[in-house]
Amino acid sequence: MTAPTQSAERGPAFLEGVRVLDVTGALAGPYCTTILSDLGADVLKIEPVTGDRLRARRMGPQHRSIPFDLTHRDKGSLAVDMKSPAGAGIVRSLARRSDVLVENFRAGAMARLGLGYEDLRPECPDLVYCSISGFGQFGPMWDAKGIDLIAQAYSGLMSVTGTTDGQLAKAGFPVSDVGTGMWGAIGVLAALLRARAGGGGAYVDVALADSVAAWSLWEVADYVATGVEPAPLGTAHRLAAPYEAFTCKDGATLVLGAVDRAWEALCAVLELDLRGDPRFATEYERFLHRAPLAEIIQARFATDSRDHWMDVLRAAGVPCGPVNGIGDILTDEQFAVRGLFVHDKERFAEPTIVNTPIVADGAPRARGRAPEVGSSTGAVLAELGYDEERIAALVEEGVVAVSDAEKAATGAVSPRTGAAAVAVRGAEAQK
Structure with a gap:
């Protein structure tokens, strides 16, 4: 029997024409919008004029921001100071032209900028607004700082992860971040279905702690049945043996x-x-x-x-x-056939891209490299009706920043941003 292979025939992208504002940083939010991008959405990243903080995390001999490049591939970049009235006004104008907005600031931060869901709802009744945070938008922990490791501990995951002698351990992958990004994408997709059916927009609230605690199915079943607090089991299963x-003999x-x-x-x-x-x-x-x-x-x-x-x-x-190592999975034939890891430096500017694991007709998956700071700024503002003189003034005032390619085209210079590099997708996909 011949194993099935992925069909070369592909239909329209699932989310073709869906416009997403990515007002996120770190990992959970960007991973959510990367999933949406891989499913065909046009994603515009909103970042500070000095660039996303993750850009500063340089790695390897080429001194590139690999974490940023892997989590922001195939997006445009609008560099804007949202704390300024003019910058907040730009984001508000873009929200009116968007289908989805994803943010992962601390709870309440967007509202303080006048960009919360209730602020935008009167002008954007069909907008799907997704907030990603450590503990959600309400509850006694709503304003607590939440990061991946804290969520692993708070959710109970760390109490059952480790060796049988009681040595606790965190999960090897940042499961709170990537898991919440997935839940966010699922919530956005469901809300989009309702919005497209005429049911109006929605507010999607997902939290790191919730996301991991919701995976405790086996452990909750064990505790409810026995009354005994589940403990770490090493690699053993919670409910079955062996x-x-x-x-083995060779150490693997x-x-x-x-x-x-x-x-x-x-x-x-x-x-x-x-x-x-x-x-x-x-x-x-x-x-x-x-x-x-x-x-x-x-x-x-x-x-x-x-x-x-x-x-x-x-x-x-x-x-x-x-039990494979990371080096093993990057060269594994099964993953290669499935297209999970893409080794195409010319296309992505990185030697390896981790693809979204959805193989289906209509799912384009990873398509292009990450943007440079402000690669879409000029084109997006022009689409909003700003002329070249006004754009140059906003750059000079530090409200927005443009990439080197757009600087060459407009003559604008920003004293706050320094040099950027090449533009990637621009804003054509945002139109």
Whole structure:
């Protein structure tokens, strides 16, 4: 049987024509709008005249802001001082022409600028407005600072992440940030459906702490059923055994899952005769005695290589897979075929881009590189009706900033921004 492949035929982008104002920084908000961009939306990033703070986080021998480039690909850039009345007025005018606005300032910050949902709603009745914050827009923690690590701790995730001897650990990926970005995108998409059906705009409120706490399905089920506080289990599963990572002869590890239907096959592959041991007679007994069972299985895995065990386990129908490193996944054939990691420096200005994992007709996914500061400023303001003289004055006053390409075109110079580089998409996609 031949494995299916992604069709070369692609329909219109899912979000073609949807205009998004990206008033975000750090990771959760930008990841939300990157998902929308990869689904075909036209995204305009609003950033300070000095540039997004993440641009300053330079990495590697080329001294590029790789975190910024990966989370802001294929967006335009309007550099504007939203704290100034003129800057806030520009953003307000853009909101009237947009379908979605995403922001992730601290709760209440946008309202203090006159750019909150209730401020814009009378002028933008169909606008989908998404606020991303640490703890949401209401509740006793609404004004507390919330970052990824705090959310992992507050949500209970850190209490169940770590080793069986009680050594706690954070998740290896910033799951609070990326997870909240995903929930934000889901909320925006649902609200857009209603808006397009004539139901009006919506306010979408998503929080880092909520996002991670909502993933506690297994742990909540365990606690409600037993009354025992769930503890870290290393790589073991909360409700089944054997179901964890084991160390093989070559030092690599193997993730193994086995319930009733796979149990006999697993024992046959490992040449273990445990049928007469009452501790392992049923799935529930194996779960209760998972620690001694893991010791027995670990002793067998240590006798051969990871590749050997994966081959024989897969042949026997036992679910298994390698524990890969980051370098492994970047060169993995499965991910390569799926287009999850794109290695195209000429197109993206970075050697590797992490794609949005939605493979579907109508999902264009990553298309272009991240913008330079102010790459769309002049074109966007011109679309709003500002003439060249007024744009040059706003640049001189520090209300907006333009990229080098637009400086060359308009003669505008900003004493506050320094040099930018090339323009990427411009504002054509925003029209």
